[in-house]
Amino acid sequence: MNKIKLFIQYFIANFKKVDISAVGGQLAYFFFLSLFPMLLFLSALISYLHIDQDSVYKMLKEIVPHDMFALIQGLVDSLLNHQSASLLSIGILGTIWSASNGVNAIGKALDSVYSTAKRRNFFIQRVLSMFFMIFLFIMVGSVAIIGVFGRQIGLFITKLFNLDFNIFENYNIMRWSIVIFVIFTALVLLYRFLPNHKIKFKETIIGAAFTSIAWMIFSYLFSIFIDNFSNYSAIYGSIGAVIILMLWFYLSGIIVIIGGMINAAYATYIKTQLSKKSVLETPYK
Numbered sequence: 001m002n003k004i005k006l007f008i009q010y011f012i013a014n015f016k017k018v019d020i021s022a023v024g025g026q027l028a029y030f031f032f033l034s035l036f037p038m039l040l041f042l043s044a045l046i047s048y049l050h051i052d053q054d055s056v057y058k059m060l061k062e063i064v065p066h067d068m069f070a071l072i073q074g075l076v077d078s079l080l081n082h083q084s085a086s087l088l089s090i091g092i093l094g095t096i097w098s099a100s101n102g103v104n105a106i107g108k109a110l111d112s113v114y115s116t117a118k119r120r121n122f123f124i125q126r127v128l129s130m131f132f133m134i135f136l137f138i139m140v141g142s143v144a145i146i147g148v149f150g151r152q153i154g155l156f157i158t159k160l161f162n163l164d165f166n167i168f169e170n171y172n173i174m175r176w177s178i179v180i181f182v183i184f185t186a187l188v189l190l191y192r193f194l195p196n197h198k199i200k201f202k203e204t205i206i207g208a209a210f211t212s213i214a215w216m217i218f219s220y221l222f223s224i225f226i227d228n229f230s231n232y233s234a235i236y237g238s239i240g241a242v243i244i245l246m247l248w249f250y251l252s253g254i255i256v257i258i259g260g261m262i263n264a265a266y267a268t269y270i271k272t273q274l275s276k277k278s279v280l281e282t283p284y285k
Helices: 002-015 020-049 053-063 066-080 085-113 122-161 171-193 205-228 232-236 239-281
Strands: none
Touching (some): 020 085, 085 122, 085 171, 171 205
């Protein structure tokens, strides 16, 4: 019981180091700002790959909230019908710059949690933020592809390795298992490398696990609330979808930062226990 109490004390101390509400607002703003250039990039890229529109819409529904999809569908449809190399370039640059600002905000918050006295060089931090943004973008795209083309991929694998396709009959379980694994892996890497602090991989696992599970549960409950208990569309009209998306980004960002606080509290707790152990094991002279 004392160990749990001590861990909670460390967590509360970390919580006080960051204005989590302000950080959540920053993340919501920057990630929302990156959404439209990302759609610009995806639509321009897909138009060159000659993928039919139905598959594109299915893919977007995997990564975009339902109500927001209705808002952007017209834009996506227009972009798919107009191939342009300039749209591809603008989309890439806009997405990388906007989303990397959000990742950079996470890095600043985590540095505060770990009481890091000196931040990285601006250029190095910006490059690292862009790298993480591209990495997360690839992982989100992979999740979307698995969600839309998972059965076809499974069929291809079974034919290639002469396997029984029945192993893919629990498709939804496999899909969500992959999604959780992808999210967990991304968070472990983010918590390990983004702060300018020496962190061991094992010190990131508890926070990454919390964030993965909490975010999945939150997103599920949030979708139930939106579908069944909210009449925001009647009150706000189409702008309601934007408000809901911003709220989702805001709360998601807070969950990510809380996961980092848990990691920092765990690391402090482990170091404290090791220090006590070394003192007890030191022979009396």
